[in-house]
Amino acid sequence: MGSRDSRRILGPEKSIPYSLLQTQEMKHFLAEDGLRWDGRSAVDPRKLFMSVGVISQAKGSSYLEVGNTKVCCGVYGPMDVQRGSDFNMSCKVLCEVKMAPFSCSVRKSPQPDKQQREMSRQLKDALETVIVLDKFPKSQIDVYLTVIEDDGGLLAACITAAGLAICHANIDVYDLVIGASLLWHDGILYADPTHHEEECEGHKIRNSGSEGGQLTVGIMPKYANGQVSLLVQGGQISADNLCEGLEVAVEICQRIYTLSRKTLIDYVEQSLEANSDSS
């Protein structure tokens, strides 16, 4: 059963989620009228909400909602490196993604699992390309993400939230980094998949003919005509489809980029107004 966590209040040794006891019905990806089960067409992204300055204790913070996926990011730093580690002429980036236990349909154990560790690592690598590391020698920047709800496109949402929070923290970056996620199922491209769609695709037994897979990209749209800072792909997709998917992803990122810039500019204007009111 594994060691029992001695630092938390424990429930019974074994408990099963009640969703296993209910009759599962397979939802089809595309209904007859060409719409997905939540009313979108295959290439429509979900509604987005973003705001900055949600965590008063952090230097920079952001909150992002993509459909039902809710992610909160806090950035601390640049600050001195922990004692004992070597001085480095470029900055160290520490990134940690924590998923709340209630964020998935099956309760997640509070101990970090492989998915969280993998996402933390991928995000750290991506953010190291975004931040101008040479500007902060002998320092470290901590980026913490809390996933409040996971409804698909999680890594993409995390990248966008982290990018926003880092800009809000006044840390030098090459550009705002935006994430987008895509899914292929039976050869059709779906933009911004939900958790249910990702699971269906992941569990499908693939025979030789059909194509299916997932793609997550993190893109800096304006720097040097567009740079990819993160690309994670899984499944079985032909190279042409992959290129077509990348173009769709870049387009989605452009749209989110304009919204992110507007959020940051609105925030700066509001704080300038507040400062001029008080002084």
Next chain:
Amino acid sequence: MTTMDIWKTFEPDTYYKSFLEKNKRPDGRGLMSVRPITVKVGTITTADGSSTVRVGHTTVICGIKAEIATPVLRNPNQGFIVPNVELYPCCSHMFKIGPPGEKAMATSQFLKNVISSAKVLDLTDLCIVHNKLAWCLYCDVVCINYDGNLYDAALIALMAALQNVKLPAVSYDEENDKASVDIERTLPITLKARPVASTFTVYSDSIQLMDPTAEDETQGSGEVTVVLLENGSLCTTHKPGGQLILPNILDTFVDLAKQRVHAVNTLIGKEINE
């Protein structure tokens, strides 16, 4: 940086003391006034019950997941309720990466004590089939922004989320030993009590503060939490060490807390009904 910010960075103690001498706090509140509270329920679709609570800047989210478990032999007709508080480094620079620290463990234990001493929930209500199936409610409280007074916020979030939980009907087939769940028919759980906590910080023998922020807690020398039920009776007192106080000060705390109970419960009730 303004001169006030410079003073605050280099000499936080004298900066803070200068406010207290005028019976005020840096955020403009009086010593015994509370911050505004916002409650929203049903915010998380993956959770069976959820609430988001803001006490000033302190933001706390409680999500309840219900799972089915076998009751223990000692209590064959009781379900389980498992509260846990998670303080991630995201919410404040005081917390580090890793397993739960002291503050998280203390708050989790506090919630567990309040639930059992106030008899908030009758655990036999959570039993589905005697000695075979029972509900286990995992209540996870996650702090998004830590600005002091975690105990109050966590308890309000837990109470609001418990009132938001809808458990699906479970039917048990004895012959085949099979259980099945119907998510179309859901029932809320009945709470027997609605405790409300009020936290105070003791700064010195003569100065006490209500509803402390993170700065108040760092500057102060000990916290006292009193938990009252709706009829005004005292359910839990929590004073983990810290500065000594006279009993009449504790009485003042209880009186101030009484005024708060009704306001908080009406606020939660209003949100649930919407």
